[in-house]
Amino acid sequence: MLEQLSVFLENQPGRLAHLCRTLGDAGVNMRALMVADTQEFGVVRIICDRPQAGKTALESAGFGVSVAEVVGVEVPDVPGGLADILEALGEQGINVEYAYCFIEPGMTGAVDVLKVDDGRAREVLESAGYRVLRPEDLYVPDDDG
Amino acid sequence: MFQPESEAMPREQLEQVQLDRLNALLARVYDRVPLYREKFDDAGVRPHVETLADLADVPFTVKDDMRANYPYGMFAADRRDIVRVHASSGTTGQITVVGYTERDINNWADLMARTLACAGANADDIVQVAYGYGLFTGGLGVHYGSERLGCLTIPISGGNTRRQVQVLSDFDVTVLACTPSYSLLVAETAEEMGIDPRSLPLRIGVFGAEPWSENMRVQIEERLGIRAIDIYGLSEVLGPGVASECMEQCGLHVNEDHFLIEILDPQTLRPVPDGQPGEVVFTTLTKEGIPVIRYRTRDISRIIPGQCACGRTLRRIERITGRTDDMIIVRGVNVFPSQIEQVLTGIAGVAPHYQVVLGKRGSMDTVEVHVEVAPDLAFDEVRELEALQRTVRAEIASALAVSIDVKLVEPRSIERSEGKARRVVDLRDTEGV
Numbered sequence: 001m002l003e004q005l006s007v008f009l010e011n012q013p014g015r016l017a018h019l020c021r022t023l024g025d026a027g028v029n030m031r032a033l034m035v036a037d038t039q040e041f042g043v044v045r046i047i048c049d050r051p052q053a054g055k056t057a058l059e060s061a062g063f064g065v066s067v068a069e070v071v072g073v074e075v076p077d078v079p080g081g082l083a084d085i086l087e088a089l090g091e092q093g094i095n096v097e098y099a100y101c102f103i104e105p106g107m108t109g110a111v112d113v114l115k116v117d118d119g120r121a122r123e124v125l126e127s128a129g130y131r132v133l134r135p136e137d138l139y140v141p142d143d144d145g
Numbered sequence: 146m147f148q149p150e151s152e153a154m155p156r157e158q159l160e161q162v163q164l165d166r167l168n169a170l171l172a173r174v175y176d177r178v179p180l181y182r183e184k185f186d187d188a189g190v191r192p193h194v195e196t197l198a199d200l201a202d203v204p205f206t207v208k209d210d211m212r213a214n215y216p217y218g219m220f221a222a223d224r225r226d227i228v229r230v231h232a233s234s235g236t237t238g239q240i241t242v243v244g245y246t247e248r249d250i251n252n253w254a255d256l257m258a259r260t261l262a263c264a265g266a267n268a269d270d271i272v273q274v275a276y277g278y279g280l281f282t283g284g285l286g287v288h289y290g291s292e293r294l295g296c297l298t299i300p301i302s303g304g305n306t307r308r309q310v311q312v313l314s315d316f317d318v319t320v321l322a323c324t325p326s327y328s329l330l331v332a333e334t335a336e337e338m339g340i341d342p343r344s345l346p347l348r349i350g351v352f353g354a355e356p357w358s359e360n361m362r363v364q365i366e367e368r369l370g371i372r373a374i375d376i377y378g379l380s381e382v383l384g385p386g387v388a389s390e391c392m393e394q395c396g397l398h399v400n401e402d403h404f405l406i407e408i409l410d411p412q413t414l415r416p417v418p419d420g421q422p423g424e425v426v427f428t429t430l431t432k433e434g435i436p437v438i439r440y441r442t443r444d445i446s447r448i449i450p451g452q453c454a455c456g457r458t459l460r461r462i463e464r465i466t467g468r469t470d471d472m473i474i475v476r477g478v479n480v481f482p483s484q485i486e487q488v489l490t491g492i493a494g495v496a497p498h499y500q501v502v503l504g505k506r507g508s509m510d511t512v513e514v515h516v517e518v519a520p521d522l523a524f525d526e527v528r529e530l531e532a533l534q535r536t537v538r539a540e541i542a543s544a545l546a547v548s549i550d551v552k553l554v555e556p557r558s559i560e561r562s563e564g565k566a567r568r569v570v571d572l573r574d575t576e577g578v
Contacts, residue, residue: 006525008518010555036527040552043527060337064518064556068525097526115525 001069001122002135003051004113007044008064011037019044019063026057031138032102032113047072047102047113049139070113071121072133075101077109085112088128094118104138147262147294148255151402152457159458160197162402166430167200168193174436177221180214181438200405200428201416205439211241211381220244222433232280233380240280243380244434250289252431256386256400257290263391263398263457264351264374266320268295273313275323275331276354277303277564282384283354287322290386296320303327303563306334317346325352325361325373326566329497332368333557343370351376353385355565356465356483360490361497362394375464381440382427388462396449396461403431406462407439408448411469422447424469425462443469445481471569473501475512478547482568485514488544494522494533498559503571510573513550514541520556 009015016035023030023046032047048054051067058065075081082101089096097115104111111133114121122132135141146152154162174181175192184204185192194200211219220227227244245253266272272291276283284302291298301312303323309331313321321328328350335342347369353376365373377397378387387404388397399406405428410417417423425444429436445468449461467481474480482501490497496517504511516537524530534551542548560567 004525006523008522008524008530008553008555010558015555038527038531041530043524043530045525059520062555062557064520064522064524066521066523066525068523 002047002072002113002133002138003141004068004070005044005046005048005051005054005058006066006068007046007058009035009042009044011040011042016044018061019058022057022061022063023048023054026053028054028057031104032100032111034098034100034113036098045098045100045113047138051139068115070115071125072111072113072138073125074107074131074133075109075112081109082112085125085128085130088124088130089114089116089121092120092124094121094124146457147259152259152398152459154402154458156458159401163405163430164194164197166402167197167405167428170428170430170436171203171438174221174438178219180210180219197405200407200439203439205414205426205441206437207441208241208381208443211243212239215239216242217244219437220435222246227434230280231282231285231380231384241381243282246433249432249434252403253286253383253386254289254293256383256403257286258293259290259400260376260386260389261287261290261294261296261320261351263389263455264320264349264376265372265392266291266294266296266349266351270294270319270349271297271299271317272320272322273299273301273309273316273318275301275303275309275321275327276385281564282378282380283322283564286378286384286386287351291320291322306330306563307338310335310338310340313342313347314340314345319346320349320351321347321369321371322351324354324562324565325350325357325365325375326355326562327564328352328365328369328373330561330563332365342368345370347371349374353377355568356467356471356481358483358487358490359464360487364490364497377462377465379442379444381437382429382442383432387427391453391455391457393453393455395453396463398453398455398457398459398461401459403429405430406448406460408446408462411445417447419448419450422463422466425465445469445472473503473512473569475545475547475549478545480512480545480547480549484545485541485549486568488540489514489516489537492533492537492540494519495537495553496520496556498557498561500559500567501569503569503573505573511550513552515552515554515559517556517559518553 029049034045036043101110171192229245232240274287278284350373374390376389378385388399407426408423411424425442444465446462499516502513538551
């Protein structure tokens, strides 16, 4: 499971910029960013190289931050690649809350980030032959500061 | 008790003291303050009553009287006998000035010593006075009472919250006096500084100058590890020291040997039966500098019937639920910010920091409650946040019988006050200018 930062943001000019600048100033490098928005507020989801350092920096800048556990899986770079993965989960009755993708240098395919509320996801994907990323594939866990 | 002979005086004796003092007062203001002489003459009232109930025929005093007689017009003592002035914060208009003679200051110190003793403090305590010093009555009021009780008194005044926390910690402070909303900022700041406020020797909070709810009390007590005591007063009547909770925490004892209290129906201005809510009206019985006769406070409370377990015979009022000035009318329903606070503090996921924002959409007045999400909430799912928003809205609707829009805002985005929290923001006049 990967650590993803989830940040509550009011829908106001400059807030997302302030968030990104705060992470930048703390030397935290983002891999992926995804905004889920409503009319009034949004939730920004971030995969970065040092999630705990990012959380600390954002909190001391006054942001509301929580860490969510998500599944990162390498997606083969072929048409239907993601569909195959989602079908493998769907067949086991595993529901996906949300998903987004990013490209990680050095990997052959894209990384798909999946939020699932089911502990079997990793096992299902691995037994279907997919590479499920471990934290150390993207960042050094607990090596923050 | 600091003055048991007064605080536990038999009721019959107390009422005789009140009647004697009231008649002395009426004669004094009739003689010395042109405003009262005019009011009494216009109403055909003699400056004398046979019973306390006769006070119902005496004209009221309102804040506008004080404004119209700014600055010294309502003083009942010679200017040379006035040793101090204070002034109200002027949040609702021009400031009003009040004056104190040496005897007034002396009585005030006694009343505030009563207040602190009532809260459980004694001469061994170390009191950090984080109310503002200056024209505001809070700082100096608590200060004199704390010294009178023999406490070590730290006149730190308001503001500079990190320094407040440092002093709280370094000086082994046991009593903190400030507004209830500021105490939460102190707790937040301590946590930011890596100090667990619960681990400090602090044991009592003496909080007043703004309405707060019972749930807020529970939060403050848990967060700071203290007993939080509500105190009440207003500069036009004295400043702090008019009424205060005892350790029973079930209502505020009114210092009735100095202040005659009435609870009136705000529409008819006739007394309501004990136990019924209404506007609080005070007559100062002993003040020399600027006594007031039937001063309409605009604060809403009620008398709590029955005797308190602490042994004081002074009657109790319920915590102030709001001011008639703060009252917002939403589609015909009277709403006080403290009612909204009571709802919010009962919901997990939101912080007790909120503002009621009044705006305009076209010609329609709008009301929206802005409330901070709790900093430790799991923010990941939009639908959970939306569910939280709906919960807040539904709880407010069920408690207040009116539906109000709710907006979730970021942690710490609502301005923290170092004095009185600003709970209502009116944007109706500024929009569209």
